[in-house]
Amino acid sequence: MIQLTLDTQVSDIVTALPQSADLFRNLRIDYCCGGKIALKEAAEQRELNPEEVLKKIHAIEAKRETRNSLEPSSFGSKTLVAHIQEKYHANLCEELPMLAPYITKVARVHGENHPHLLRVQEIFKTLRAELIEHTEDEDKNVFPLLLEFLENPTSELKERVKPHVFELEEEHDNAGRLLHELREITDNFTPPETACGTYRLVYARLEQLEKETFEHVHLENNVLFDRVRELI
Structure with a gap:
């Protein structure tokens, strides 16, 4: 999986981490037609703190990785x-x-x-x-x-x-x-x-x-x- 940073395009974040679409939807950040811009720019357009948005994305990513890291058999x-x-x-x-x-x-x-x-x-x-x-x-x-x-x-x-x-x-x-x-x-x-x-x-x-x-x-x-x- 690609490293998700403030410079990663919104559309690429959703491609790599589909569940992030729910976050973008709630924040009213366009990941579809207007998704070809960096996360930092997209957050600033919505007058959001880019670092806080990235932190939430990393939390979604960490949750998925935790669920996938266990060997349950x-x-x-x-x-x-x-x-x-x-x-x-x-x-x-x-x-x-x-x-x-x-x-x-x-x-x-x-x-x-x-x-x-x-x-x-x-x-x-x-x-x-x-x-x-x-x-x-x-x-x-x-x-x-x-x-x-x-x-x-x-x-x-x-x-x-x-x-x-x-x-x-x-x-x-x-x-x-x-x-x-x-x-x-x-x-x-x-x-x-x-x-x-x-x-x-x-x-x-x-x-x-x-x-x-x-x-x-x-x-x-x-x-x-x-x-x-x-x-x-």
């Missing part, structure tokens, strides 16, 4: 569950509502000439609802039960755990199918050459969503659930 089960919740569940709760307005805007502005974007919007709406419901169920109901079973694998708990693991894996498969369709209809998340900054941002963040969802599912299916299956 060797964690104990409680730590693994906490890691899944902190890195993936919390991130979904942040990212999905933030991404939704960009997808709506791109579908509205470009959907007539690029009709696949209307399907992108439909898939995202379905995926968002399913992932939020899925993670809330895991946090409130399933994960506490799985941890209880892993600590004390009684026959009673085994019967309660079995259907949950099967159901969650089915939901994971469905999310995978939706993400696969997104990748297909967006030509591997490759925007057209004439795409505006928001259009490119949507594709970049959808690709990041796919990457993190696959990592998330891998840890659950192939690490956490495997531990459960060994005791069933």
Whole structure:
């Protein structure tokens, strides 16, 4: 990743760190059509302190790096569950509502000439609802039960755990199918050459969503659930 400084162009910052678009949007700094200027100049145009804006960008960058720096497969089960919740569940709760307005805007502005974007919007709406419901169920109901079973694998708990693991894996498969369709209809998340900054941002963040969802599912299916299956 490039080093982000006051001289880095706003558009390049968003390309390197897509989540920074949310900050620029809140600060009303144009990262799209007017993004080909240095961060310092862009901040000064909005009468903002450039150093303070850069500090916020570095905080976003540090948060992402922290989430990506851990090796979770060797964690104990409680730590693994906490890691899944902190890195993936919390991130979904942040990212999905933030991404939704960009997808709506791109579908509205470009959907007539690029009709696949209307399907992108439909898939995202379905995926968002399913992932939020899925993670809330895991946090409130399933994960506490799985941890209880892993600590004390009684026959009673085994019967309660079995259907949950099967159901969650089915939901994971469905999310995978939706993400696969997104990748297909967006030509591997490759925007057209004439795409505006928001259009490119949507594709970049959808690709990041796919990457993190696959990592998330891998840890659950192939690490956490495997531990459960060994005791069933």
